[in-house]
Structure formats: C-alpha cells, structure tokens
Amino acid sequence: MGLINQIAVLLFGEGRNVVTETMGAFVENAENAATREADGKSRALQQYAAEFGGTNKGTFDRVIDGANRLPRPLLAFGTLGLFVMAMVDPIWFAARMQGIALVPEPLWWLMGAIVSFYFGARHQAKAYEFQQSVANTAAQAVEVTQRVRAIEALGAGAALTAPAANDNPALDAWRQEHDG
Template structure:
C-alpha cells in the first residue's frame, strides 16, 4: 500500500487536485464562472439604480423635459394625419400641397438642416445657388395658381345625384324598362 499511497498523495496531496487543475486549463470552472456572473449582474444593477437616482428637480426642468419629448411624436402623428386628410378631402389637401410647392429650395434646405441637427444628423454640407432657386420658384407661380383654381372648381361643380323618380324620356329602352318596374 505504500506505493499506491505515494502515487495518490503526489497527485492529490497537499490539498491539491492535479486532475482538476489540469482540466481547468481546458474547461472553465463552472462555480467560478457563476460567481463572476453574479458579481457582474450585481454591478450592472447598481449602475442602473444610480442612473435613476436623480435629485428632485424643479417645474422648469420637468417642463423642458416634456417639451423635448414632443417633436418626434408630433412629426410622426402629423405625417399620419396628412395621409388621413389626403384620403378624406383630396381637394383641400391638394390645394395646400400646391402652396407648399411655392416654398423656395433654400428654405427647404434650412428646414432640413434644422430637423437634421435636432435629430442628431452630422452632415448638412450642400451649397445652393440661391438666385437660381428663387427664379425657378417664381416661374412655378402661374402653374400653381392655375392648379389651385382648377382644384377649387372641382369643389364647386360636384355632380348632383340623379332623380330616379322621373322616367327617362330621351332613351326609349330605359323608358320601357322603367314602365316594367312601375
């Protein structure tokens, strides 16, 4: 038994386990990994808790936070509203869109820059030929006026529903059919 005892004590002696230590080189210790994961989760939860521990703020700060949250929903709901209005009253919508077509290109670029800056865009580097854009816009004015008048004429000339109580006198086939129905 002395030889076997010496072999086992050299492998497992002194509180060591050579097999376990060798296996840990190739495979992670599950108990150690669980302890590290628990520590990481605990630290993450502490960080999240620290983010939401804000000192009491005044009414002005709360008002500004509320106003800062409005542009995105207003733009989204406004765009959806435009689609609904286009379906409900196409003449009204088309008339407004004719007016929007008169907005000069530099103003569209300015609006785009403001909206892009607000929503975090990092680029807006285009140079515009301002006089050419104004001339093009002014050249569209007569067409816009004609289109607006035509759209308004559509609203005024809505056809009336036919009166089915009267027999059609100018079409003999319809008159005969009408006689069979009455």
C-alpha cells in the first residue's frame, strides 16, 4: 500500500496532476483555448466599440462616412444610366465609349482590382453574416424539436384524459332547463 500511495502522490499529489501537466505540453487544452478565443473576441469587440461606437461624431467623420457609402450606388446607377443613354442618344453614348476605348490596359487592371476588393470585402462580410444566421437557426432546431414533441405529448395526453361530451353535469342541467 505504501508504494502505490507514493506513486499516486508522485503523479497526483500536492494539488498537481503530473499526467495532465505532461499532456498539456503536447495537446492543447480545449477549455483554455476556448477561454483565450473568447477573451480575444471580447477585446476585439471592445476595440471596435471604442473606435466606432461614439455617437458624437464630428463633421469630418460624418462626411467621410457618407463618402464611403457612395461608390456602390454610383456604380449601379451609373451603369443603368449608360444603358438608358445608349437608347436615348446613341451618338452621345458612342462618343463616350470611344473615349473609354483609349484607357490603357494597366488602368483597367487597377480599376478591376479596386472594384474587386471593394465589393469582395462586402460580399465576404455578408456571407459571414448569412453563415452566422444559418448557424443560429440550426442551433435552435434541437430546442424547437423538443418543444414540438412536448406540445404533441400534451395534446396526446389531453386527448386521452379529456372527458366525454356527455360527462358534464352542469351542461346537462342547463340543457334540461332550456330544452323544456
């Protein structure tokens, strides 16, 4: 008994767990990793709130925010406007397209990169929001299923224990008074 006790104290005694400490050197502790991840997300959200959460923005900040919202609508409405102008005034449209034909290819590549990054970042953000929405809905599916089963069980139990239609003495007395 003394030898086993000494081995147990060596491995697990004095408030330590040598096996766990040794395994920690080779395998990440999932609980600690989750804590670190939650802390990191919390710090990022705090930084975001500090940077963008202020409601007392100055004129410059409001102008820049407004300018940042302009490219998508301007590109969309500008493209639609070109289609309209091609039908309304084909000569004017042809003259503008000849001017665009003179734009050098490297400038087209630069324009493509700018537009791709601008819209690609927005697409990525919206896709992430959609995935979060799907994940939240899927997480609720189990709970909703359990609730539906509980409600169905209540309905089945109520149907089994419900009194018969003629099993109500008060209703029978009322019918006798009014049937005459």
